[in-house]
Amino acid sequence: MSYGDFITIDQAVSVLGLTVEDIPHFFSHIAPLEPSQRLKETLDETLDLAANISTEKARSELIITPILLEIRRKFQSKIGYFSGNTFNVDESKGLTGACDFLLSASSNQSLVTAPVLTLVEAKDNALRIGLGQCIAQMVAAQIFNNSKGLKQISVYGAVSTGTNWKFILLENQKVKIDLTEYFITQLNQILGILAEPFRIYFDQ
Template sequence: MQPHLLELVLREFGLQVIEQRSPLVVPRTVSCQLLCDRLEGMTALIHAHTNEKTRAALLVAPILLHLAVLYQLHLACGTAFYGCSAQGLSGTVDHVVRRATSPRSPLASNITAIVETKSSDRGFSHCLVQMVVAQQCNQHPGMIYGVVTTGLVWRFLKLEGTMVTLDLTDYPLLPIKLLLSLLGPMLQSAP
């Protein structure tokens, strides 16, 4: 993690941080046989120098899509985030998950999680800024989860009000059941 960048983000938004090495949610079993079959071949395509976009497409997107279908969530990939923040923040979010209210409702509402595929520790500060913007966009500001992943290793954040909880545990892609048992409850949480 790049501590100076994270400290800057925390200071800029008046956030407090708690670091822990335990899950942010109570794990729940998620059906995953079909996903396991799909991912089996995908992991063989990933090597040390695979870029973020490839890992996002081959590993991260199928996992999020599986959960979106399972829990009837809306998933958007590569979405531009504009106009939500009083600070004038904007940018592209790798993956946004929101509760499905209606197919025509604006992307900005009901966001439950932001997922960033990064190859370095700069992902925490990047994801946290996007979580703050998402929190401001929600009609009912509340808890927002964040995920920073290389595709093979996953780490989680939670933003509730001005309190940020960082789970410093590295969760591996495989066995997928553990990862899904944590992601499922995060993605379907109501803001």
Template sequence: MAYTDFKTLAQVEKELEVNIKQASKLYVDIKPAELSSWFVETMELSYDLAININTEAARQSLIVDNVLIELKKTLPISLFIKKYFNVDASKGLTGNPDGLVCSYLDDLEIRAPVIVLVEAKNNDINPGFPQCIAEMVAAALFNDKAGIVRDTVYGVVTDGISWRFVNLKDNVATIDRHTYPFNDGRSIIAILKYFISDNEQQS
């Protein structure tokens, strides 16, 4: 069993003992971020290309991965894409998250604290939540095992065009039912930067 085997929110609640609730517009008031010229120029080509190719792999590599790289260019984080993240195989907490962000500068291996998990999907976002929340539970457990306690782990499920967010705190996963459009990327980058700065404040 692996992260990808978590197919429903009910399964996550039962097997991982997580309560799941919804809220709305948790991050709409966050001020849009300034973007690097590299990101703006890159997305002028890669965004439309990803939409035209219209596969999950294209959306991840041409949109989502570039968003994560933009974060790494401006923040002291480590970034891992499709890297094996085995935390507890007995619970199905094993597999390869599409994106994983740590606030520890070491790109050779995943180290605590893990703060953001990203799942890229093609068109249909909602089925990505069970897998993403399972990865978030794994991240919280991984951090605890390392003796680094973080109040909140954040998750992202996106098809590149639409972005949805979820946070995990005290075994409660809160899904923001609001859909955040990519547009020029400024609001999405700002929200992700907020997640990382919130983690730093917990240090």
């Protein structure tokens, strides 16, 4: 069993001993973050291209990656950015395999270093089918952080097609899913939510 075997939210919640709460507009209070001119110009070039290619890989490379790198730049490269890396944490629970995107509050790029704060799962169409997998990866990050002595750290997650984003928060054993879907036209809000765990961590 691996992350990809967590097909549904129900499966992830049941296997991993979680509770789930659906909350409309859960992240809407977070301050938006204005995109840089560099990101605006990049997306002006890549959005239509990704839509026409219309594959998960194209959306990941042409839309999601530039957005996540924008977050890394906002924090002066104090964030570790990983794409497609293996993140084996607990084989007995099925918490093994590769993560589409993983962000840590560490500048170390040689290996994944705690704390892991954000997981992003890329999908080429329906967001909901990626939620179970993303939740499993978030639990793995929580276990990983705890093993390094970093307890009580919330883990953020997102499932994205590039143009559509859905966000999740894991606190202890509770999963909070924002019922609101965010669109690329709300880029400043998407950036704000992605930046939030790093704002909190670095301001401690």
